[in-house]
Amino acid sequence: MSDPSRESAPRSTTDPSRRSLLGAALGGGAGLLLLDRRTATAAAVPRDSAIADTATWGARDPRATIDVLDHAPSKIVVHHTATPNGTDYSRAHAFALARSVQDHHMDVNGWIDTGQHFTISRGGYATEGRHNSLAAVRDGSRHVVGAHTAGQNRLAVGIENEGTYDELDPRDAQYTRLVELCARLCRRYDIAPHEIYGHRDFNATDCPGDRLHALLGRLRSDVAAEVGGDPTGVSWPLLRSGDAGDPVRVLQYLLNEHGASLTADGVYGPATESAVGDFQRSTGAVVDGLAGNQTWNQAVRERGSGDRGPAVRAVQHRLGTAVDGIFGPNTATAVRSFQADRGITTDGVVRVRTWRALLR
Numbered sequence: 001m002s003d004p005s006r007e008s009a010p011r012s013t014t015d016p017s018r019r020s021l022l023g024a025a026l027g028g029g030a031g032l033l034l035l036d037r038r039t040a041t042a043a044a045v046p047r048d049s050a051i052a053d054t055a056t057w058g059a060r061d062p063r064a065t066i067d068v069l070d071h072a073p074s075k076i077v078v079h080h081t082a083t084p085n086g087t088d089y090s091r092a093h094a095f096a097l098a099r100s101v102q103d104h105h106m107d108v109n110g111w112i113d114t115g116q117h118f119t120i121s122r123g124g125y126a127t128e129g130r131h132n133s134l135a136a137v138r139d140g141s142r143h144v145v146g147a148h149t150a151g152q153n154r155l156a157v158g159i160e161n162e163g164t165y166d167e168l169d170p171r172d173a174q175y176t177r178l179v180e181l182c183a184r185l186c187r188r189y190d191i192a193p194h195e196i197y198g199h200r201d202f203n204a205t206d207c208p209g210d211r212l213h214a215l216l217g218r219l220r221s222d223v224a225a226e227v228g229g230d231p232t233g234v235s236w237p238l239l240r241s242g243d244a245g246d247p248v249r250v251l252q253y254l255l256n257e258h259g260a261s262l263t264a265d266g267v268y269g270p271a272t273e274s275a276v277g278d279f280q281r282s283t284g285a286v287v288d289g290l291a292g293n294q295t296w297n298q299a300v301r302e303r304g305s306g307d308r309g310p311a312v313r314a315v316q317h318r319l320g321t322a323v324d325g326i327f328g329p330n331t332a333t334a335v336r337s338f339q340a341d342r343g344i345t346t347d348g349v350v351r352v353r354t355w356r357a358l359l360r
């Protein structure tokens with residue numbers, strides 16, 4: 001069994017420990033890099049597009065049983081490793097990187113295995129991170145619980161990109177492989193391209209760097225060009241103390257879904273502000289009591305037929321159906337009608353676009 005508290009993602013704004021320790025592990029002086037001094041000069045994407053599994057790159061066994069869920073993930077989170085932008089673009093280096101990250105996550109962070117599902121080297125080689133991730137993708141309806149984004153590890157596939165992208169863009173070979181991997185995941189798991197995020201969209205971190213984060217719009221478009229769908233990302237309103245109205249009421253219901261016990265009165269008073277702060281603390285988000293992108297991204301949950309609870313009440317309240325917290329046939333019909341009215345795919349399931357439309 002994994003220990004979620006020990007496996008929560010780093011929460012500090014700058015991740016100094018992670019940056020320096022990983023930097024030390026991968027930078028100059030690390031013996032493992034001495035094995036891989038031959039550098040490829042071609043910037044072309046390696047023809048070997050297969051994702052190297054854990055056995056191929058020589059992973060250690062995980063320390064405990066990997067938790068595999070019986071549902072597909074619904075989003076992808078892009079990261080950077082915050083390690084040096086090295087110039088060894090070889091396959092051997094990609095494998096050494098995978099081993100080094102696993103050592104760091106197990107020996108320094110105390111995790112059961114590599115945190116992320118996949119890693120892409122600067123040379124454009126993709127490797128499996130946490131064991132069983134590739135098998136889960138091939139299955140198409142299973143998700144390996146990772147340790148890459150606090151609050152999202154049961155819902156999101158995590159992809160680490162070797163390097164630091166605060167001031168530089170990833171190499172073309174790396175970006176091309178990232179598009180390819182995201183497209184494969186979207187196809188296999190039926191993930192919408194607009195559900196590709198950066199780590200900072202959920203947690204208090206700079207990851208994946210300003211430049212890679214700024215590339216995510218293009219990434220969503222490039223992936224949508226391959227798998228279809230509207231790549232436009234969803235952005236959320238900023239609600240704060242003193243606000244009132246239905247969006248506040250939806251927020252209150254969603255906070256209740258995550259354990260708060262607010263009266264859904266549509267008034268952003270001290271109790272709501274405090275509940276937002278508690279929720280932010282529990283999900284590794286920036287703790288400021290303001291409900292903005294990180295808070296909404298963490299709070300919304302897919303809801304459809306058969307689901308119950310406060311989030312369903314939020315949907316019912318906004319659609320004017322009986323507010324009983326049970327997603328039955330009447331709620332599904334109301335959702336379909338609302339989606340048709342707003343130009344959203346009429347599937348009767350409340351996903352991120354429908355949630356956003358419910359706030360308007």
Ligand SMILES: [Zn+2]
Nearest residue numbers: 079080199207
């Ligand atoms: Zn990250």
